[in-house]
Structures are given as C-alpha cells and as structure tokens.
Amino acid sequence: MATGNTDNNGKSFLRTAWKWTKRIFLWLFVLQFVYIILLRWVNPPLTMTQLVSWVSGHGLKRDYVDFSEISTNARLAVIASEDQLFPDHSGFDWKSIKKAQKYNERKPGRIRGASTISQQVAKNVFLWQGRSWFRKGLEVYFTFMIETFWSKQRILDVYLNVIEMGDGIFGIEAAAQAYFNKPARNLSRPEAAMIAACLPNPKRYKVKPPSAYIMSRAAFIQRQMNNIGNDPDVQEVIGTAPEKINK
DSSP states (O other): OHHHHHHHHHHHHHHHHHHHHHHHHHHHHHHHHHHHHHTTTSOOOSOHHHHHHHHTTSOOEEOOOOGGGSOHHHHHHHHHHHOTTTTTSSSOOHHHHHHHHHHHHHOTTSOOOOOOHHHHHHHHHHSOSOOOHHHHHHHHHHHHHHHHHSOHHHHHHHHHHHSEEETTEESHHHHHHHHHSSOGGGOOHHHHHHHHHTTTOTTTSOSSSOOHHHHHHHHHHHHHHHHHTTOHHHHHHHTOOHHHHTO
C-alpha cells in the first residue's frame, strides 16, 4: 500500500508541475507578445547589451530621439552599409546567410555574419550577445515577430536608437553628439557614412580618429548611398523624396 501511495503522490506531483509549467510558459508568451506590440510606439528601456556595457566599465551613452529627428543621411547610410535589401526582405537575407555559411565552413577560425537590420534589432532589444544555437533560435523568433507587427520604418527607427555605434555609445543621437558635436538631425552624408562604417565592430573601429580602413569604407558607403538612394522602396522606408536624397 505504501508503494502505491508513493506512486500516486509522484504522479500527482508531476501533473501539478506540468500544469504550472504550462501556465508559466503561457504567461511568458502573453507578456512578451504584449511587450513586442507596446514597442511599436514606446522606446525600448535598458537593453541587455547596454546593461553589460555599463556594468563592464565601457560606459553607457544614449539618447533616444524620434524618427523625425534623425537625418535622412543617417537613415540611408545604415541601410547602405548594413542591409541594402532591408526594404524588400521579410527579416532574413537568405542569399547572404548561405554565403556566410560557406565562408565559415572554409575558414572555421573566422566568423562572418549575415544579420539583417531586423535581426540586429531583435538581438539588441530582446536578447543578449552570443552565438549559441538557443540564442540564434530566439533571434529568428523575435525577428519574425517584429517583421509581422512593426513597420519597416519602426524597425529602422529602433535600430538607429539602440544599436551600439562606438564603445559604450548607443544610438545615432549619442554618436552624433560624441563624434561631431551636433544632433543627429544635422548629420551630413560624410558624417553619417563615417558612423555607419564602424557598425560591424564599433568597439574596434573608431570614427575619431578614423583609420585608413574606415575612411575607405565610409567612401564606399557614400557610393552605395548614391546607388540606392533613388530606389522607391528605400525612399518609402527612410521617409524622403528623391530630390532630398540627392542633396
């Protein structure tokens, strides 16, 4: 009889644990869904990347601004630098991902990424830095969610406000003030291109003083800005007219 009671108690415990586990996961799903929807209009609070930067002694400079307060040059520069297919894809650039996978297979000691702007927003707003498969899976999920429930312009807006643009410098406003002593709305094309040139590794690449590599990359980005600036899909995302882009 004692053994039977023990088995029943064990089964009862497992059923209760499973019931509460399902409830917890359901509430977590509901809360993160509400949070994603809320961020369509509200700026993200402190992100994990920003917290780590502050705790580790790299500092935390940030100043969120409205999309209208960000220079068209800056909006265009990050697309030209980081993700020229941003207006057209659904969150993932599969061709670039395949190229990166082949490169990483040939040279396992080096890692080449292929993250879109949407993926970078998902990683920087909702997750932490890292390369584990678990984190990558969450990144795919959050990328899909923001592509579904946010507009492209909102994704670009959040990207320009939360991405690290220097050691401990987050967002285009903080970067503009730190490097050029001016607000983000007044950034010129060369200045915006200089900031964008450092995005692949903002802790390593410096806007000031710029290396020869950064100068060369910034010039390349300006050429790409000229190439894609009159694309109607790009114009729609950055919110400007052709005549303004060419100035």
